[in-house]
Amino acid sequence: MNKKIISVFSQNLTMYFKNKITHDGERIIQRLSLFMIVVASGLCVSIPFFPCVKIERINSFARLESPGYMQDIEQLCHTDVDERRWEYIVIHHSATEKGNAARFDYYHRKVKKWEYGLAYHFVIGNGTFSRDGEIEVGERWKKQIHGAHTANMNCNRVAIGICLVGDFENGGPPSENQLESLVRLIQYLSRKYHISSSNVLQHKQVHQRCTACPGKYFPFAELKTRLMQIATKERNHIQEL
Ligand SMILES: [Zn+2]
Helix, strand or coil, X not given: CHHHHHHHHHHHHHHHHHHHHHHHHHHHHHHHHHHHHHHHHHHHHHHHHHHHHHHHHHHHHHHHHHHHCCCCHHHHCCCXXXXXXXXXXXXXXXXXXXXXXXXXXXXXXXXXXXXXXXXXXXEECCCCCCCCCCEEECHHHHCCCCCCCCCCHHHHHHEEEEEECCXXXXXXXXXXXXXXXXXXXXXXXXXXXXXXXXXXXXXHHCCCCCCCCCCCCCCHHHHHHHHHHHHHHHHHHHHHC
């Protein structure tokens, strides 16, 4: 009798554990499925935004850096080779929304097949692939090689080429940081190489094939005014001394 009771009891106990294990197993599978659904939905929602997040990070970095962003122009313009006799400064826009020196260098070297790559001596970023207002120095400047930024070779031999990233013909004007960096760079270069204000030109002013560069929204008059104001201030300061 006792044996029968024990046998029935042990059968019930086995059944109970079997059920429990199955039940627990189902619960684990249910929870795992739910977890995977949540992860998958999260990925589906976020994947399309990944590139935007990346660009936004670059832009927010640029915004964070830009207000106090000032480079040492003298250090930037320093070269270890003999300096050329520069007589002109020619301003360009890249006619692209985005870019930096490395990207333009790749295009000029690999696509255009220009031996010295980047056609300009300096590139001023707009916060896309370099910081807003950041001045990048090209190899042509470091090695004091002629530019390839106009179709006029006589001009290229004596003209410093500065390119601002952006399309100022079909988009809007350059950013304030770009303009500020351009003013500082021109101010330094024109003082160092004795380049007069009348020799600071827009690409379209150079006699060559027709071009709109640096675009109708480029504030050339504003640039000249700022350069003149700085020159006047410096003159007054020298007279005061
Ligand atoms: Zn140009």
